Amino acid sequence: MIRTEELLLNVGPQHPSTHGVFRIIVKLDGEVITEATPVMGYLHRGTEKLAENLTYTQIIPYTDRMDYVAAMTNNYVICNAVETLMGLEIPERAQYLRLIVMELQRIASHMLWWGTYLLDIGAMSPFLFAFRDREMIINMFNELCGARLTYNYMRIGGVKWDAPDGWIDKVRDYVKYMKEKLNQYHDLVTGNEIFLARIKGIGAYDGKTAIEYGLSGANLRGSGVQWDLRKNQPYCIYDRFEFDVPVGKNGDCFDRYNVRMEEIRQSLRILEQAVEQVPEGETMGKVPRVLRVPEGEAYSRIESPRGEIGCYIVSRGKDKPFRLKFRRPSFVNLQILPKLLVGENMTNLITILGGIDIVVGEVDC
Amino acid sequence: MESLLQETLSLKTFAFFLLIGVTTLAIVLGFVTYAIYFERKVIGWMQFRIGPNRVGPLGLLQSVADVTKLLMKEDTIPNEADRTLFKLAPVIVYVPAFSVLATFPFTETLYLADLNIGLLYYIAISGISTLGIVVGGWASNNKYSLLGGMRSAAQMISYEVPLVTSVVGVILLTGSLNLHDIVTNQGDNIWEWNLFPQIIGFIVFTIAAISELNRTPFDLPEAESELVAGYHVEYSGFRFAFFMLAEYVYVFAIASLATILFLGGWYPPLAMLDFIPGIVWFLLKFTAIVFFLFWIRATLPRIRVDQLMGLGWRVLLPLALFNIFLTAIVEFVLR
Numbered sequence: 047m048i049r050t051e052e053l054l055l056n057v058g059p060q061h062p063s064t065h066g067v068f069r070i071i072v073k074l075d076g077e078v079i080t081e082a083t084p085v086m087g088y089l090h091r092g093t094e095k096l097a098e099n100l101t102y103t104q105i106i107p108y109t110d111r112m113d114y115v116a117a118m119t120n121n122y123v124i125c126n127a128v129e130t131l132m133g134l135e136i137p138e139r140a141q142y143l144r145l146i147v148m149e150l151q152r153i154a155s156h157m158l159w160w161g162t163y164l165l166d167i168g169a170m171s172p173f174l175f176a177f178r179d180r181e182m183i184i185n186m187f188n189e190l191c192g193a194r195l196t197y198n199y200m201r202i203g204g205v206k207w208d209a210p211d212g213w214i215d216k217v218r219d220y221v222k223y224m225k226e227k228l229n230q231y232h233d234l235v236t237g238n239e240i241f242l243a244r245i246k247g248i249g250a251y252d253g254k255t256a257i258e259y260g261l262s263g264a265n266l267r268g269s270g271v272q273w274d275l276r277k278n279q280p281y282c283i284y285d286r287f288e289f290d291v292p293v294g295k296n297g298d299c300f301d302r303y304n305v306r307m308e309e310i311r312q313s314l315r316i317l318e319q320a321v322e323q324v325p326e327g328e329t330m331g332k333v334p335r336v337l338r339v340p341e342g343e344a345y346s347r348i349e350s351p352r353g354e355i356g357c358y359i360v361s362r363g364k365d366k367p368f369r370l371k372f373r374r375p376s377f378v379n380l381q382i383l384p385k386l387l388v389g390e391n392m393t394n395l396i397t398i399l400g401g402i403d404i405v406v407g408e409v410d411c
Numbered sequence: 412m413e414s415l416l417q418e419t420l421s422l423k424t425f426a427f428f429l430l431i432g433v434t435t436l437a438i439v440l441g442f443v444t445y446a447i448y449f450e451r452k453v454i455g456w457m458q459f460r461i462g463p464n465r466v467g468p469l470g471l472l473q474s475v476a477d478v479t480k481l482l483m484k485e486d487t488i489p490n491e492a493d494r495t496l497f498k499l500a501p502v503i504v505y506v507p508a509f510s511v512l513a514t515f516p517f518t519e520t521l522y523l524a525d526l527n528i529g530l531l532y533y534i535a536i537s538g539i540s541t542l543g544i545v546v547g548g549w550a551s552n553n554k555y556s557l558l559g560g561m562r563s564a565a566q567m568i569s570y571e572v573p574l575v576t577s578v579v580g581v582i583l584l585t586g587s588l589n590l591h592d593i594v595t596n597q598g599d600n601i602w603e604w605n606l607f608p609q610i611i612g613f614i615v616f617t618i619a620a621i622s623e624l625n626r627t628p629f630d631l632p633e634a635e636s637e638l639v640a641g642y643h644v645e646y647s648g649f650r651f652a653f654f655m656l657a658e659y660v661y662v663f664a665i666a667s668l669a670t671i672l673f674l675g676g677w678y679p680p681l682a683m684l685d686f687i688p689g690i691v692w693f694l695l696k697f698t699a700i701v702f703f704l705f706w707i708r709a710t711l712p713r714i715r716v717d718q719l720m721g722l723g724w725r726v727l728l729p730l731a732l733f734n735i736f737l738t739a740i741v742e743f744v745l746r
Binding site: 053055175241393394 | 454457460554627630709711714715
């Protein structure tokens with residue numbers, strides 16, 4: 047009789063499809079996974095502990111480096127938490143600018159996901175298509191705050207820089223351009239037989255499981271749960287805009303793909319309305335020179351491109367937080383991975399991991 | 412050439428054969444150099460990039476620079492590797508790739524060996540390359556390369572079968588395995604080619620051939636997003652170059668074979684265009700097929716390993732068998 051043995055395979059930390067330094071130890075029977083253990087922490091920088099020794103404004107650039115493909119939403123979550131504690135009034139123009147950059151960021155982030163996911167699946171061109179169009183958003187951010195990835199744009203009480211002349215028009219043009227491009231993306235990829243065969247029915251779970259695992263974002267909505275903080279607990283000025291929350295049905299990778307693609311369209315819809323309404327005025331509210339946050343606790347949560355990002359602050363009335371905690375959606379969403387991987391083959395490992403959409407900077411924080 | 416092959420081997424004939432071998436090698440290397448350049452340019456344009464444009468005019472020397480770099484790299488062999496087999500594998504992969512070129516008739520008069528069993532020879536010899544890939548994957552003593560090698564063995568064996576059966580229709584039409592006869596049996600007009608009578612065969616052949624070549628969407632053995640680089644993950648320098656070389660020589664071989672079997676070899680698409688020399692037509696058809704392969708690579712995602720097997724055995728093989736059946740009946744009725 048032939049003796050077969052399980053093969054222990056280290057996927058990562060250096061592996062092209064783990065999207066950073068992330069490692070999964072898998073036991074393989076042939077090509078079928080019998081056990082998977084994610085190992086994380088290679089990128090841990092101790093942001094939460096570091097934050098205890100930083101003033102509130104100094105924490106903001108650290109949040110850029112958590113989810114580095116969606117830094118704007120991270121900026122917002124810390125600002126929002128502090129503003130809630132201090133009860134600050136944010137000028138209208140700043141609110142609009144914040145909303146516009148956050149929605150642009152969502153599009154940029156989903157596009158990066160789309161490109162790299164297709165690259166994982168083995169298609170090469172979509173990656174470059176996505177990066178061409180994402181580049182335009184990055185360039186707009188660059189004009190706004192002089193950085194392409196780690197923006198450090200928002201401040202407690204508003205935004206640091208006003209939009210330069212003509213910037214809003216650029217956003218308007220971009221929305222028009224991107225709507226057309228999105229259809230091209232669908233033409234190129236979504237109907238592709240091989241692509242559908244690769245992702246339909248892979249990594250499926252139902253809404254109940256998703257809630258039990260604490261999933262959020264497209265991972266939750268993909269399995270049919272209608273939960274989007276922009277709709278359910280409006281923050282910023284999201285309650286003023288019309289948009290839909292796309293949900294999936296089967297909770298497989300294809301549904302998550304569709305939800306993300308549809309979210310790009312909804313973000314464009316929000317942007318379309320927002321650019322028409324941007325008022326003139328101040329971009330910074332009345333904020334004391336030294337921020338002393340009154341004693342208390344605050345939890346702010348918003349919908350980042352990856353899911354629910356939260357910031358919990360405990361203040362003892364100093365200019366620095368006593369304790370600060372980030373709820374990072376990538377980290378929480380990753381918890382379902384070992385469950386999904388058992389019984390799948392090596393190829394599906396990449397499909398499922400990519401479908402969860404993690405950013406390792408945020409997983410390890 | 413024919414008479415030389417019949418003679419007993421003397422120093423003179425040996426020198427002549429060597430010369431032919433070296434010339435062919437030079438031509439093939441030239442092809443590979445510019446096929447890589449062509450591929451990078453074509454895919455670059457499809458992806459809104461410019462492709463190589465720095466080394467030499469229009470980047471024409473890019474591949475030369477790349478090969479030079481590979482040649483100058485340190486020759487590394489992993490500690491735990493099976494050294495003999497590790498060194499042997501690239502050779503096993505490359506030698507058959509080069510040997511199969513002997514039987515291709517490029518024009519009426521330009522060919523190396525007019526072998527009676529030309530097609531069979533191609534199929535038999537090219538099968539050996541799989542062995543080299545499995546050996547290379549195993550000898551590297553790396554889990555990723557082992558998985559790559561295993562996939563490759565499974566894939567190439569599964570797709571050899573539809574590939575062979577898909578050309579049986581052509582053999583039935585011609586009544587010969589000789590590649591030269593297969594071309595001359597086709598004619599000066601596009602409707603006289605084997606393409607239309609053998610359209611099913613051609614489709615099956617193309618799909619199976621892409622899989623044999625390990626190119627997208629069937630590039631599973633070297634799927635870089637799953638298996639890092641597959642069977643050649645531990646290879647570097649010149650040994651790696653040999654694997655890549657073999658891959659591109661097979662592109663050359665498959666494109667030539669498709670031209671010969673289905674696209675009428677050196678014949679023009681319309682009889683009135685036959686003032687243009689045959690080699691031009693051959694190269695045009697050949698380039699079109701090579702372009703098609705590159706185009707596919709820029710467009711399609713990769714298929715999954717189990718789906719690949721399903722496609723090979725459940726779709727392509729029955730189709731190819733049906734094609735044989737159909738061709739046989741039509742031939743029988745017409746005669």
